[in-house]
Amino acid sequence: MKFNEFNFHRDIAKGVKIAGFREPSPIQEMAIPIIESGKDLVGQAHTGTGKTAAFGLPMMDKLAKGEIERALVITPTRELATQVADELYHLGRFAGIRTLTVYGGVGYGRQIALIHKGVQIVVATPGRLKDLYRKGKIDVLNPEIVVLDEADEMLDMGFLDEIKEIFEYIPQNRQTLLFSATMPEPIKELAKHILYQPEFISVVGDEETTNNVIDQRYYVINESQRDEAIVKLLETEKTNKCIIFCRMKREVDRLTEHLLALGFNASGLHGDLEQQDRETVIKAYRRGETKIMVATDVAARGLDVKDVTHVFNYHIPFDPQSYVHRIGRTGRAGKSGQAITLVTTEEFRELQRIQKEVGAEMRLATIQGGSGLDDTSLEYLAEQVRDMPINKEAQNLIEYLGNIDKELLLEKLVSCFIEKEQQNVGSQIGFDQHTVDAMLQEYGSEKKSSKNSQRRRKRR
Template sequence: MFYFALAALAAHTFLVSIPARVFFIYAHQENNVSFENLNLHPAIIKAINELGYTQPTPIQQQAIPELIAGHDLMASAQTGTGKTAAFMLPALNRLATPAKIPGRGPRILVLTPTRELALQVSDATTKYGKYLSRVKVVSILGGMSYLLQNKLLSQHVDILVATPGRLIDHIQRGRIDFSRLEMLVLDEADRMLDMGFVQDVESIASFTPAHRQTLLFSATLDSTIDKIAARLLRSPKRIQVATQRAKLENIEQRLHYVDDLSHKNRLLEHLLRDQTLKQAIVFTATKRDADDLADDLAAQGHVVGALHGDMSQRERTRTLTKLRNGRLRILVATDVAARGIDVADITHVINFDLPKFAEDYVHRIGRTGRAGASGIAVSFASGKDSISLKRIERFTGQRITPSIIPGMEPKYKPRFGQNDEKSRRPPQVAHKRNRAWSPNERSPFNHTDTKKSQPARFGRSTPNDNTDNRKRSLGRSSQFNNTRVYAEPGN
C-alpha cells in the first residue's frame, strides 16, 4: 500500500510539472480508423475517396479530430506523410458551415515558404473541396502579375494560400480584409524561419483576428519553433509523428567520392545513362551552377530543365508541368525544389553538391521513393565534405556506404573510410615541446607558419573570379571554400 501511494504521488508530481499550455499526443496508426470516423463532411469524404485515399496517415488521424474540435496545433511531420490533407481537410470542413462574419475576405490563410509548395497546397485543396459548393481558392505568390492578384483579391475568397513576402506587399497596400479569418496555417514553419521570414510571419499574424485558430506544421519542433509558437498559438496541442531521424527504408543511398569537377561530371554522365532511371532531380548549390549544368547536359543530348529562384513564376510552372507530364527526364535544381515537388516517376535524386543543412538532405532525397515506391539517392562528395557527411549521417541515423564505379575510381582516399568507430578517429600525434625544430620543418605549435596556397575548389566559379557580380557571389557554393551560402528566396 505504501509503494502504491508513493507511485501515485510521483505520477501526480510529473503531471503537474507539464506546462498547462501544451499537451503531448503521440501518434500511432490504428488499422480500424477510416476517414468516415473523423467526422468530415460527406462531400469531402466523396472527394478523397475518388482520389484513392482509403485510410488516414498517422498525422491525419491525430490532427484532424483536434482541429475539428477547434484547438491550436503544433505538429511535426516529415515530407510525404500527408500533412497537407491533415490541415486542409478540417479547414474545408469548417467552410462547409456558413461564415459568422459577412465579407469577401478569406476564412482560411495558409503561409508557405516557396511558390512550388503554395501551388501544391492550392492544387490539393481544389481536389479535396471538389464537391463543396462555392469554395474559392486563391494563390498569392511572388513572380505573378500584381494586376491579376489585385483582381483575385477584390473578389470573394475562401482560402488564401500565399508566400509571406508577396502577401506583406498586399497587406501594406490595404488590399486584403482579414476580418472574417478563422484559421491561420503555417506550413513548413522551419523552412520559413531558415529563409528569414519570421518577422514577415509575425507581422502577417498581427493583422489577423486574435480569436483565430492557428496551426503550425514543421519537420522538426526545436526551441526556435517553440518560441514562435509561444507568441502565435494559444494552448496548442502538440503532435509528433516522426523523429528527426527519418528512416528512409525505401530509398537506397549511395555515396561517390570525387576528385575534381571533371571526375564529378563523368560520374554524373554515367548515372544518367542508366536505363533504370526514369526521371531524376540533380541538386546543385547555386542558381548559376543549375543553369550551367542544365546547359551542359542538354548539349550532351539529355532532355533536361533547370529550376531555381531567379526564374519567373511562369517559367517555373512550365518546367514543373513538363516534369509532371513526363516531358522532362532530368531536372537540375537548387534547394527551392527540395520541398513541394511530388512526382511519382522520380526514380533517382543526385546530390551534385551536398546541401548546407542535413535537414535539406532528407527533403532532397524525399523527392524519390514517393507513395511507397523505391528510389535511389546518390551523393557526390570531395575531401572537404567530411563534416557535412557526418552531419547527414548523424541526422538520419544511417551510414552512407561509399560506392565505386569500375574505371572511375577516385584518387582521393577518405581518412575515415572504415566502418569501425576506432578507425574513424583521427590519428593522435604525440609532440614533444622540448624538441628543436629545424628551419625547414613546420612546428605544430607555430600557428604563424606560411602555408602553401590551397588549390582552387573545382566548380563553375572560383573564389578569385572577380568578374562575377555581387548577386552571384552571394549564391556561390561553399563546398570548396568558406564563402557563406544564402538561402534561396521563396518569392
C-alpha cells in the same frame, strides 16, 4: 481506421473518396481530430506522408460546414503554393471551395479582385502576401485558420520577419497550424510564442527524420569529377524522373547546359527564372516530358511529383534539414526511392554531421563497371588517408594486398576513415587483426592468379 470515421461534410467525404484515399496516414489520423477540435497544432511527419491533406481536409470540412469563413496557407515557394492550392481544390471541389494562390511575379489585379470577390482559401508565399497587407488591399481576408506549411523554414531567419509582420494583420483569435518533416528544437521553442496552447504531435522516429523507404548512398569523388559522376550515374541507374540538386543558381544553369549538350532530357529550375519559365519547367516535369530536373533548393521542400525515382545531391546541402527535404522528393506515398549524394573527401565531416543530426542511414557506394570514377576518387582519398598515421596491421595489409585489389582495399580504408570520423577519434586509422585475417583469407589467395581476380571483378 477509415476516413469516414472523421464525419466530414458529405461533399468533403466525396472528394476524399474520388481522390482514392482509403486509410488515413498516421499524421492524418492524429492531426485531423485535433484540428477539428480547434486547437493550435505543431505536426511533424516524414516527407511524402500526406501532410497537406492532414490540415487541408479538416480545414475544408469547417469551411463546408460553415464553421469558419476563410483560411490562409503560407508556403516558402511559389511552386509549392500552386501545388497545395491544386490539391485543396481537388479535394474540396464538390463542396465548391474557392481557392486562390497569391504570390509574386504575376499581376496584382486578379489576386486582389478575387480576394474581394470572396475566396475561402488563400495559399500564399510571404512576400506578395505581406505586400498586399501593407498596401491595405486585403483587409477583408481575416482568416480564422492559418497554416504554415514547411513551418521550420517559415520561422527560420530569412522568412521570420515577414511572417511576424503578416501575423500582425491577422486576428489574434485564429487557429494556427504548423507542419513540417523537420522541426529543430529552437524553432519549436519559437513556435510556442506564436501559438496558443499548442498540441505537439510527431510521427517521425526519435532519431530518424529521413523517410526510411528511401535508400541513401553516397559516392566519394574528386571535386573535378562531379559532372563525370552525375553522367555515369544517370547512365547506370534505372531512373524514371529524377532531381539533381545544386547549391547555386549558376551551377544549375551550367549543369543543365552540360547535360543538354550530352543529349539528356533535362531542364533547370531556380528563382532567377521568369515566373512563366518556372511554370513551364515544373509543368513539363510533372507531365514527364522532362525526365531530369536540375534545381536549387527552390525544389527542396514539399513538391510532390509522381514517379521521381532518384534524387541526386550534386553538392551536399548547406544544412541538415535541407538534406531531409531534398531526398524526400522521392519515396512518396508508400513508394521507394533512391537518394544519391556526391561528396569529396573534404566534405566527409560535413556529411557525417548531416547523417548524425537527421538520423540518416547512408552507405558508401562505388560505381559499377569502372568508369574511372572509383579508382581515381578512391585513390585520391587514399592519398589523404596515407598521410595519416596508419596502424601496423593496415600497413602490412596494404603492402601485401596493394597490387591485388586496390579498389577493395581503398574501399576498406575509406570505411575505416569514416568510422573514425564518426566516432570523432581520428588519430590513427587502421584495420584490426580480425579484418586483416578475414581479408587475407578471402583475397590473399588471388595474388597468384590474376585471372581469378579479373573474373571476380567482373562478377561484382
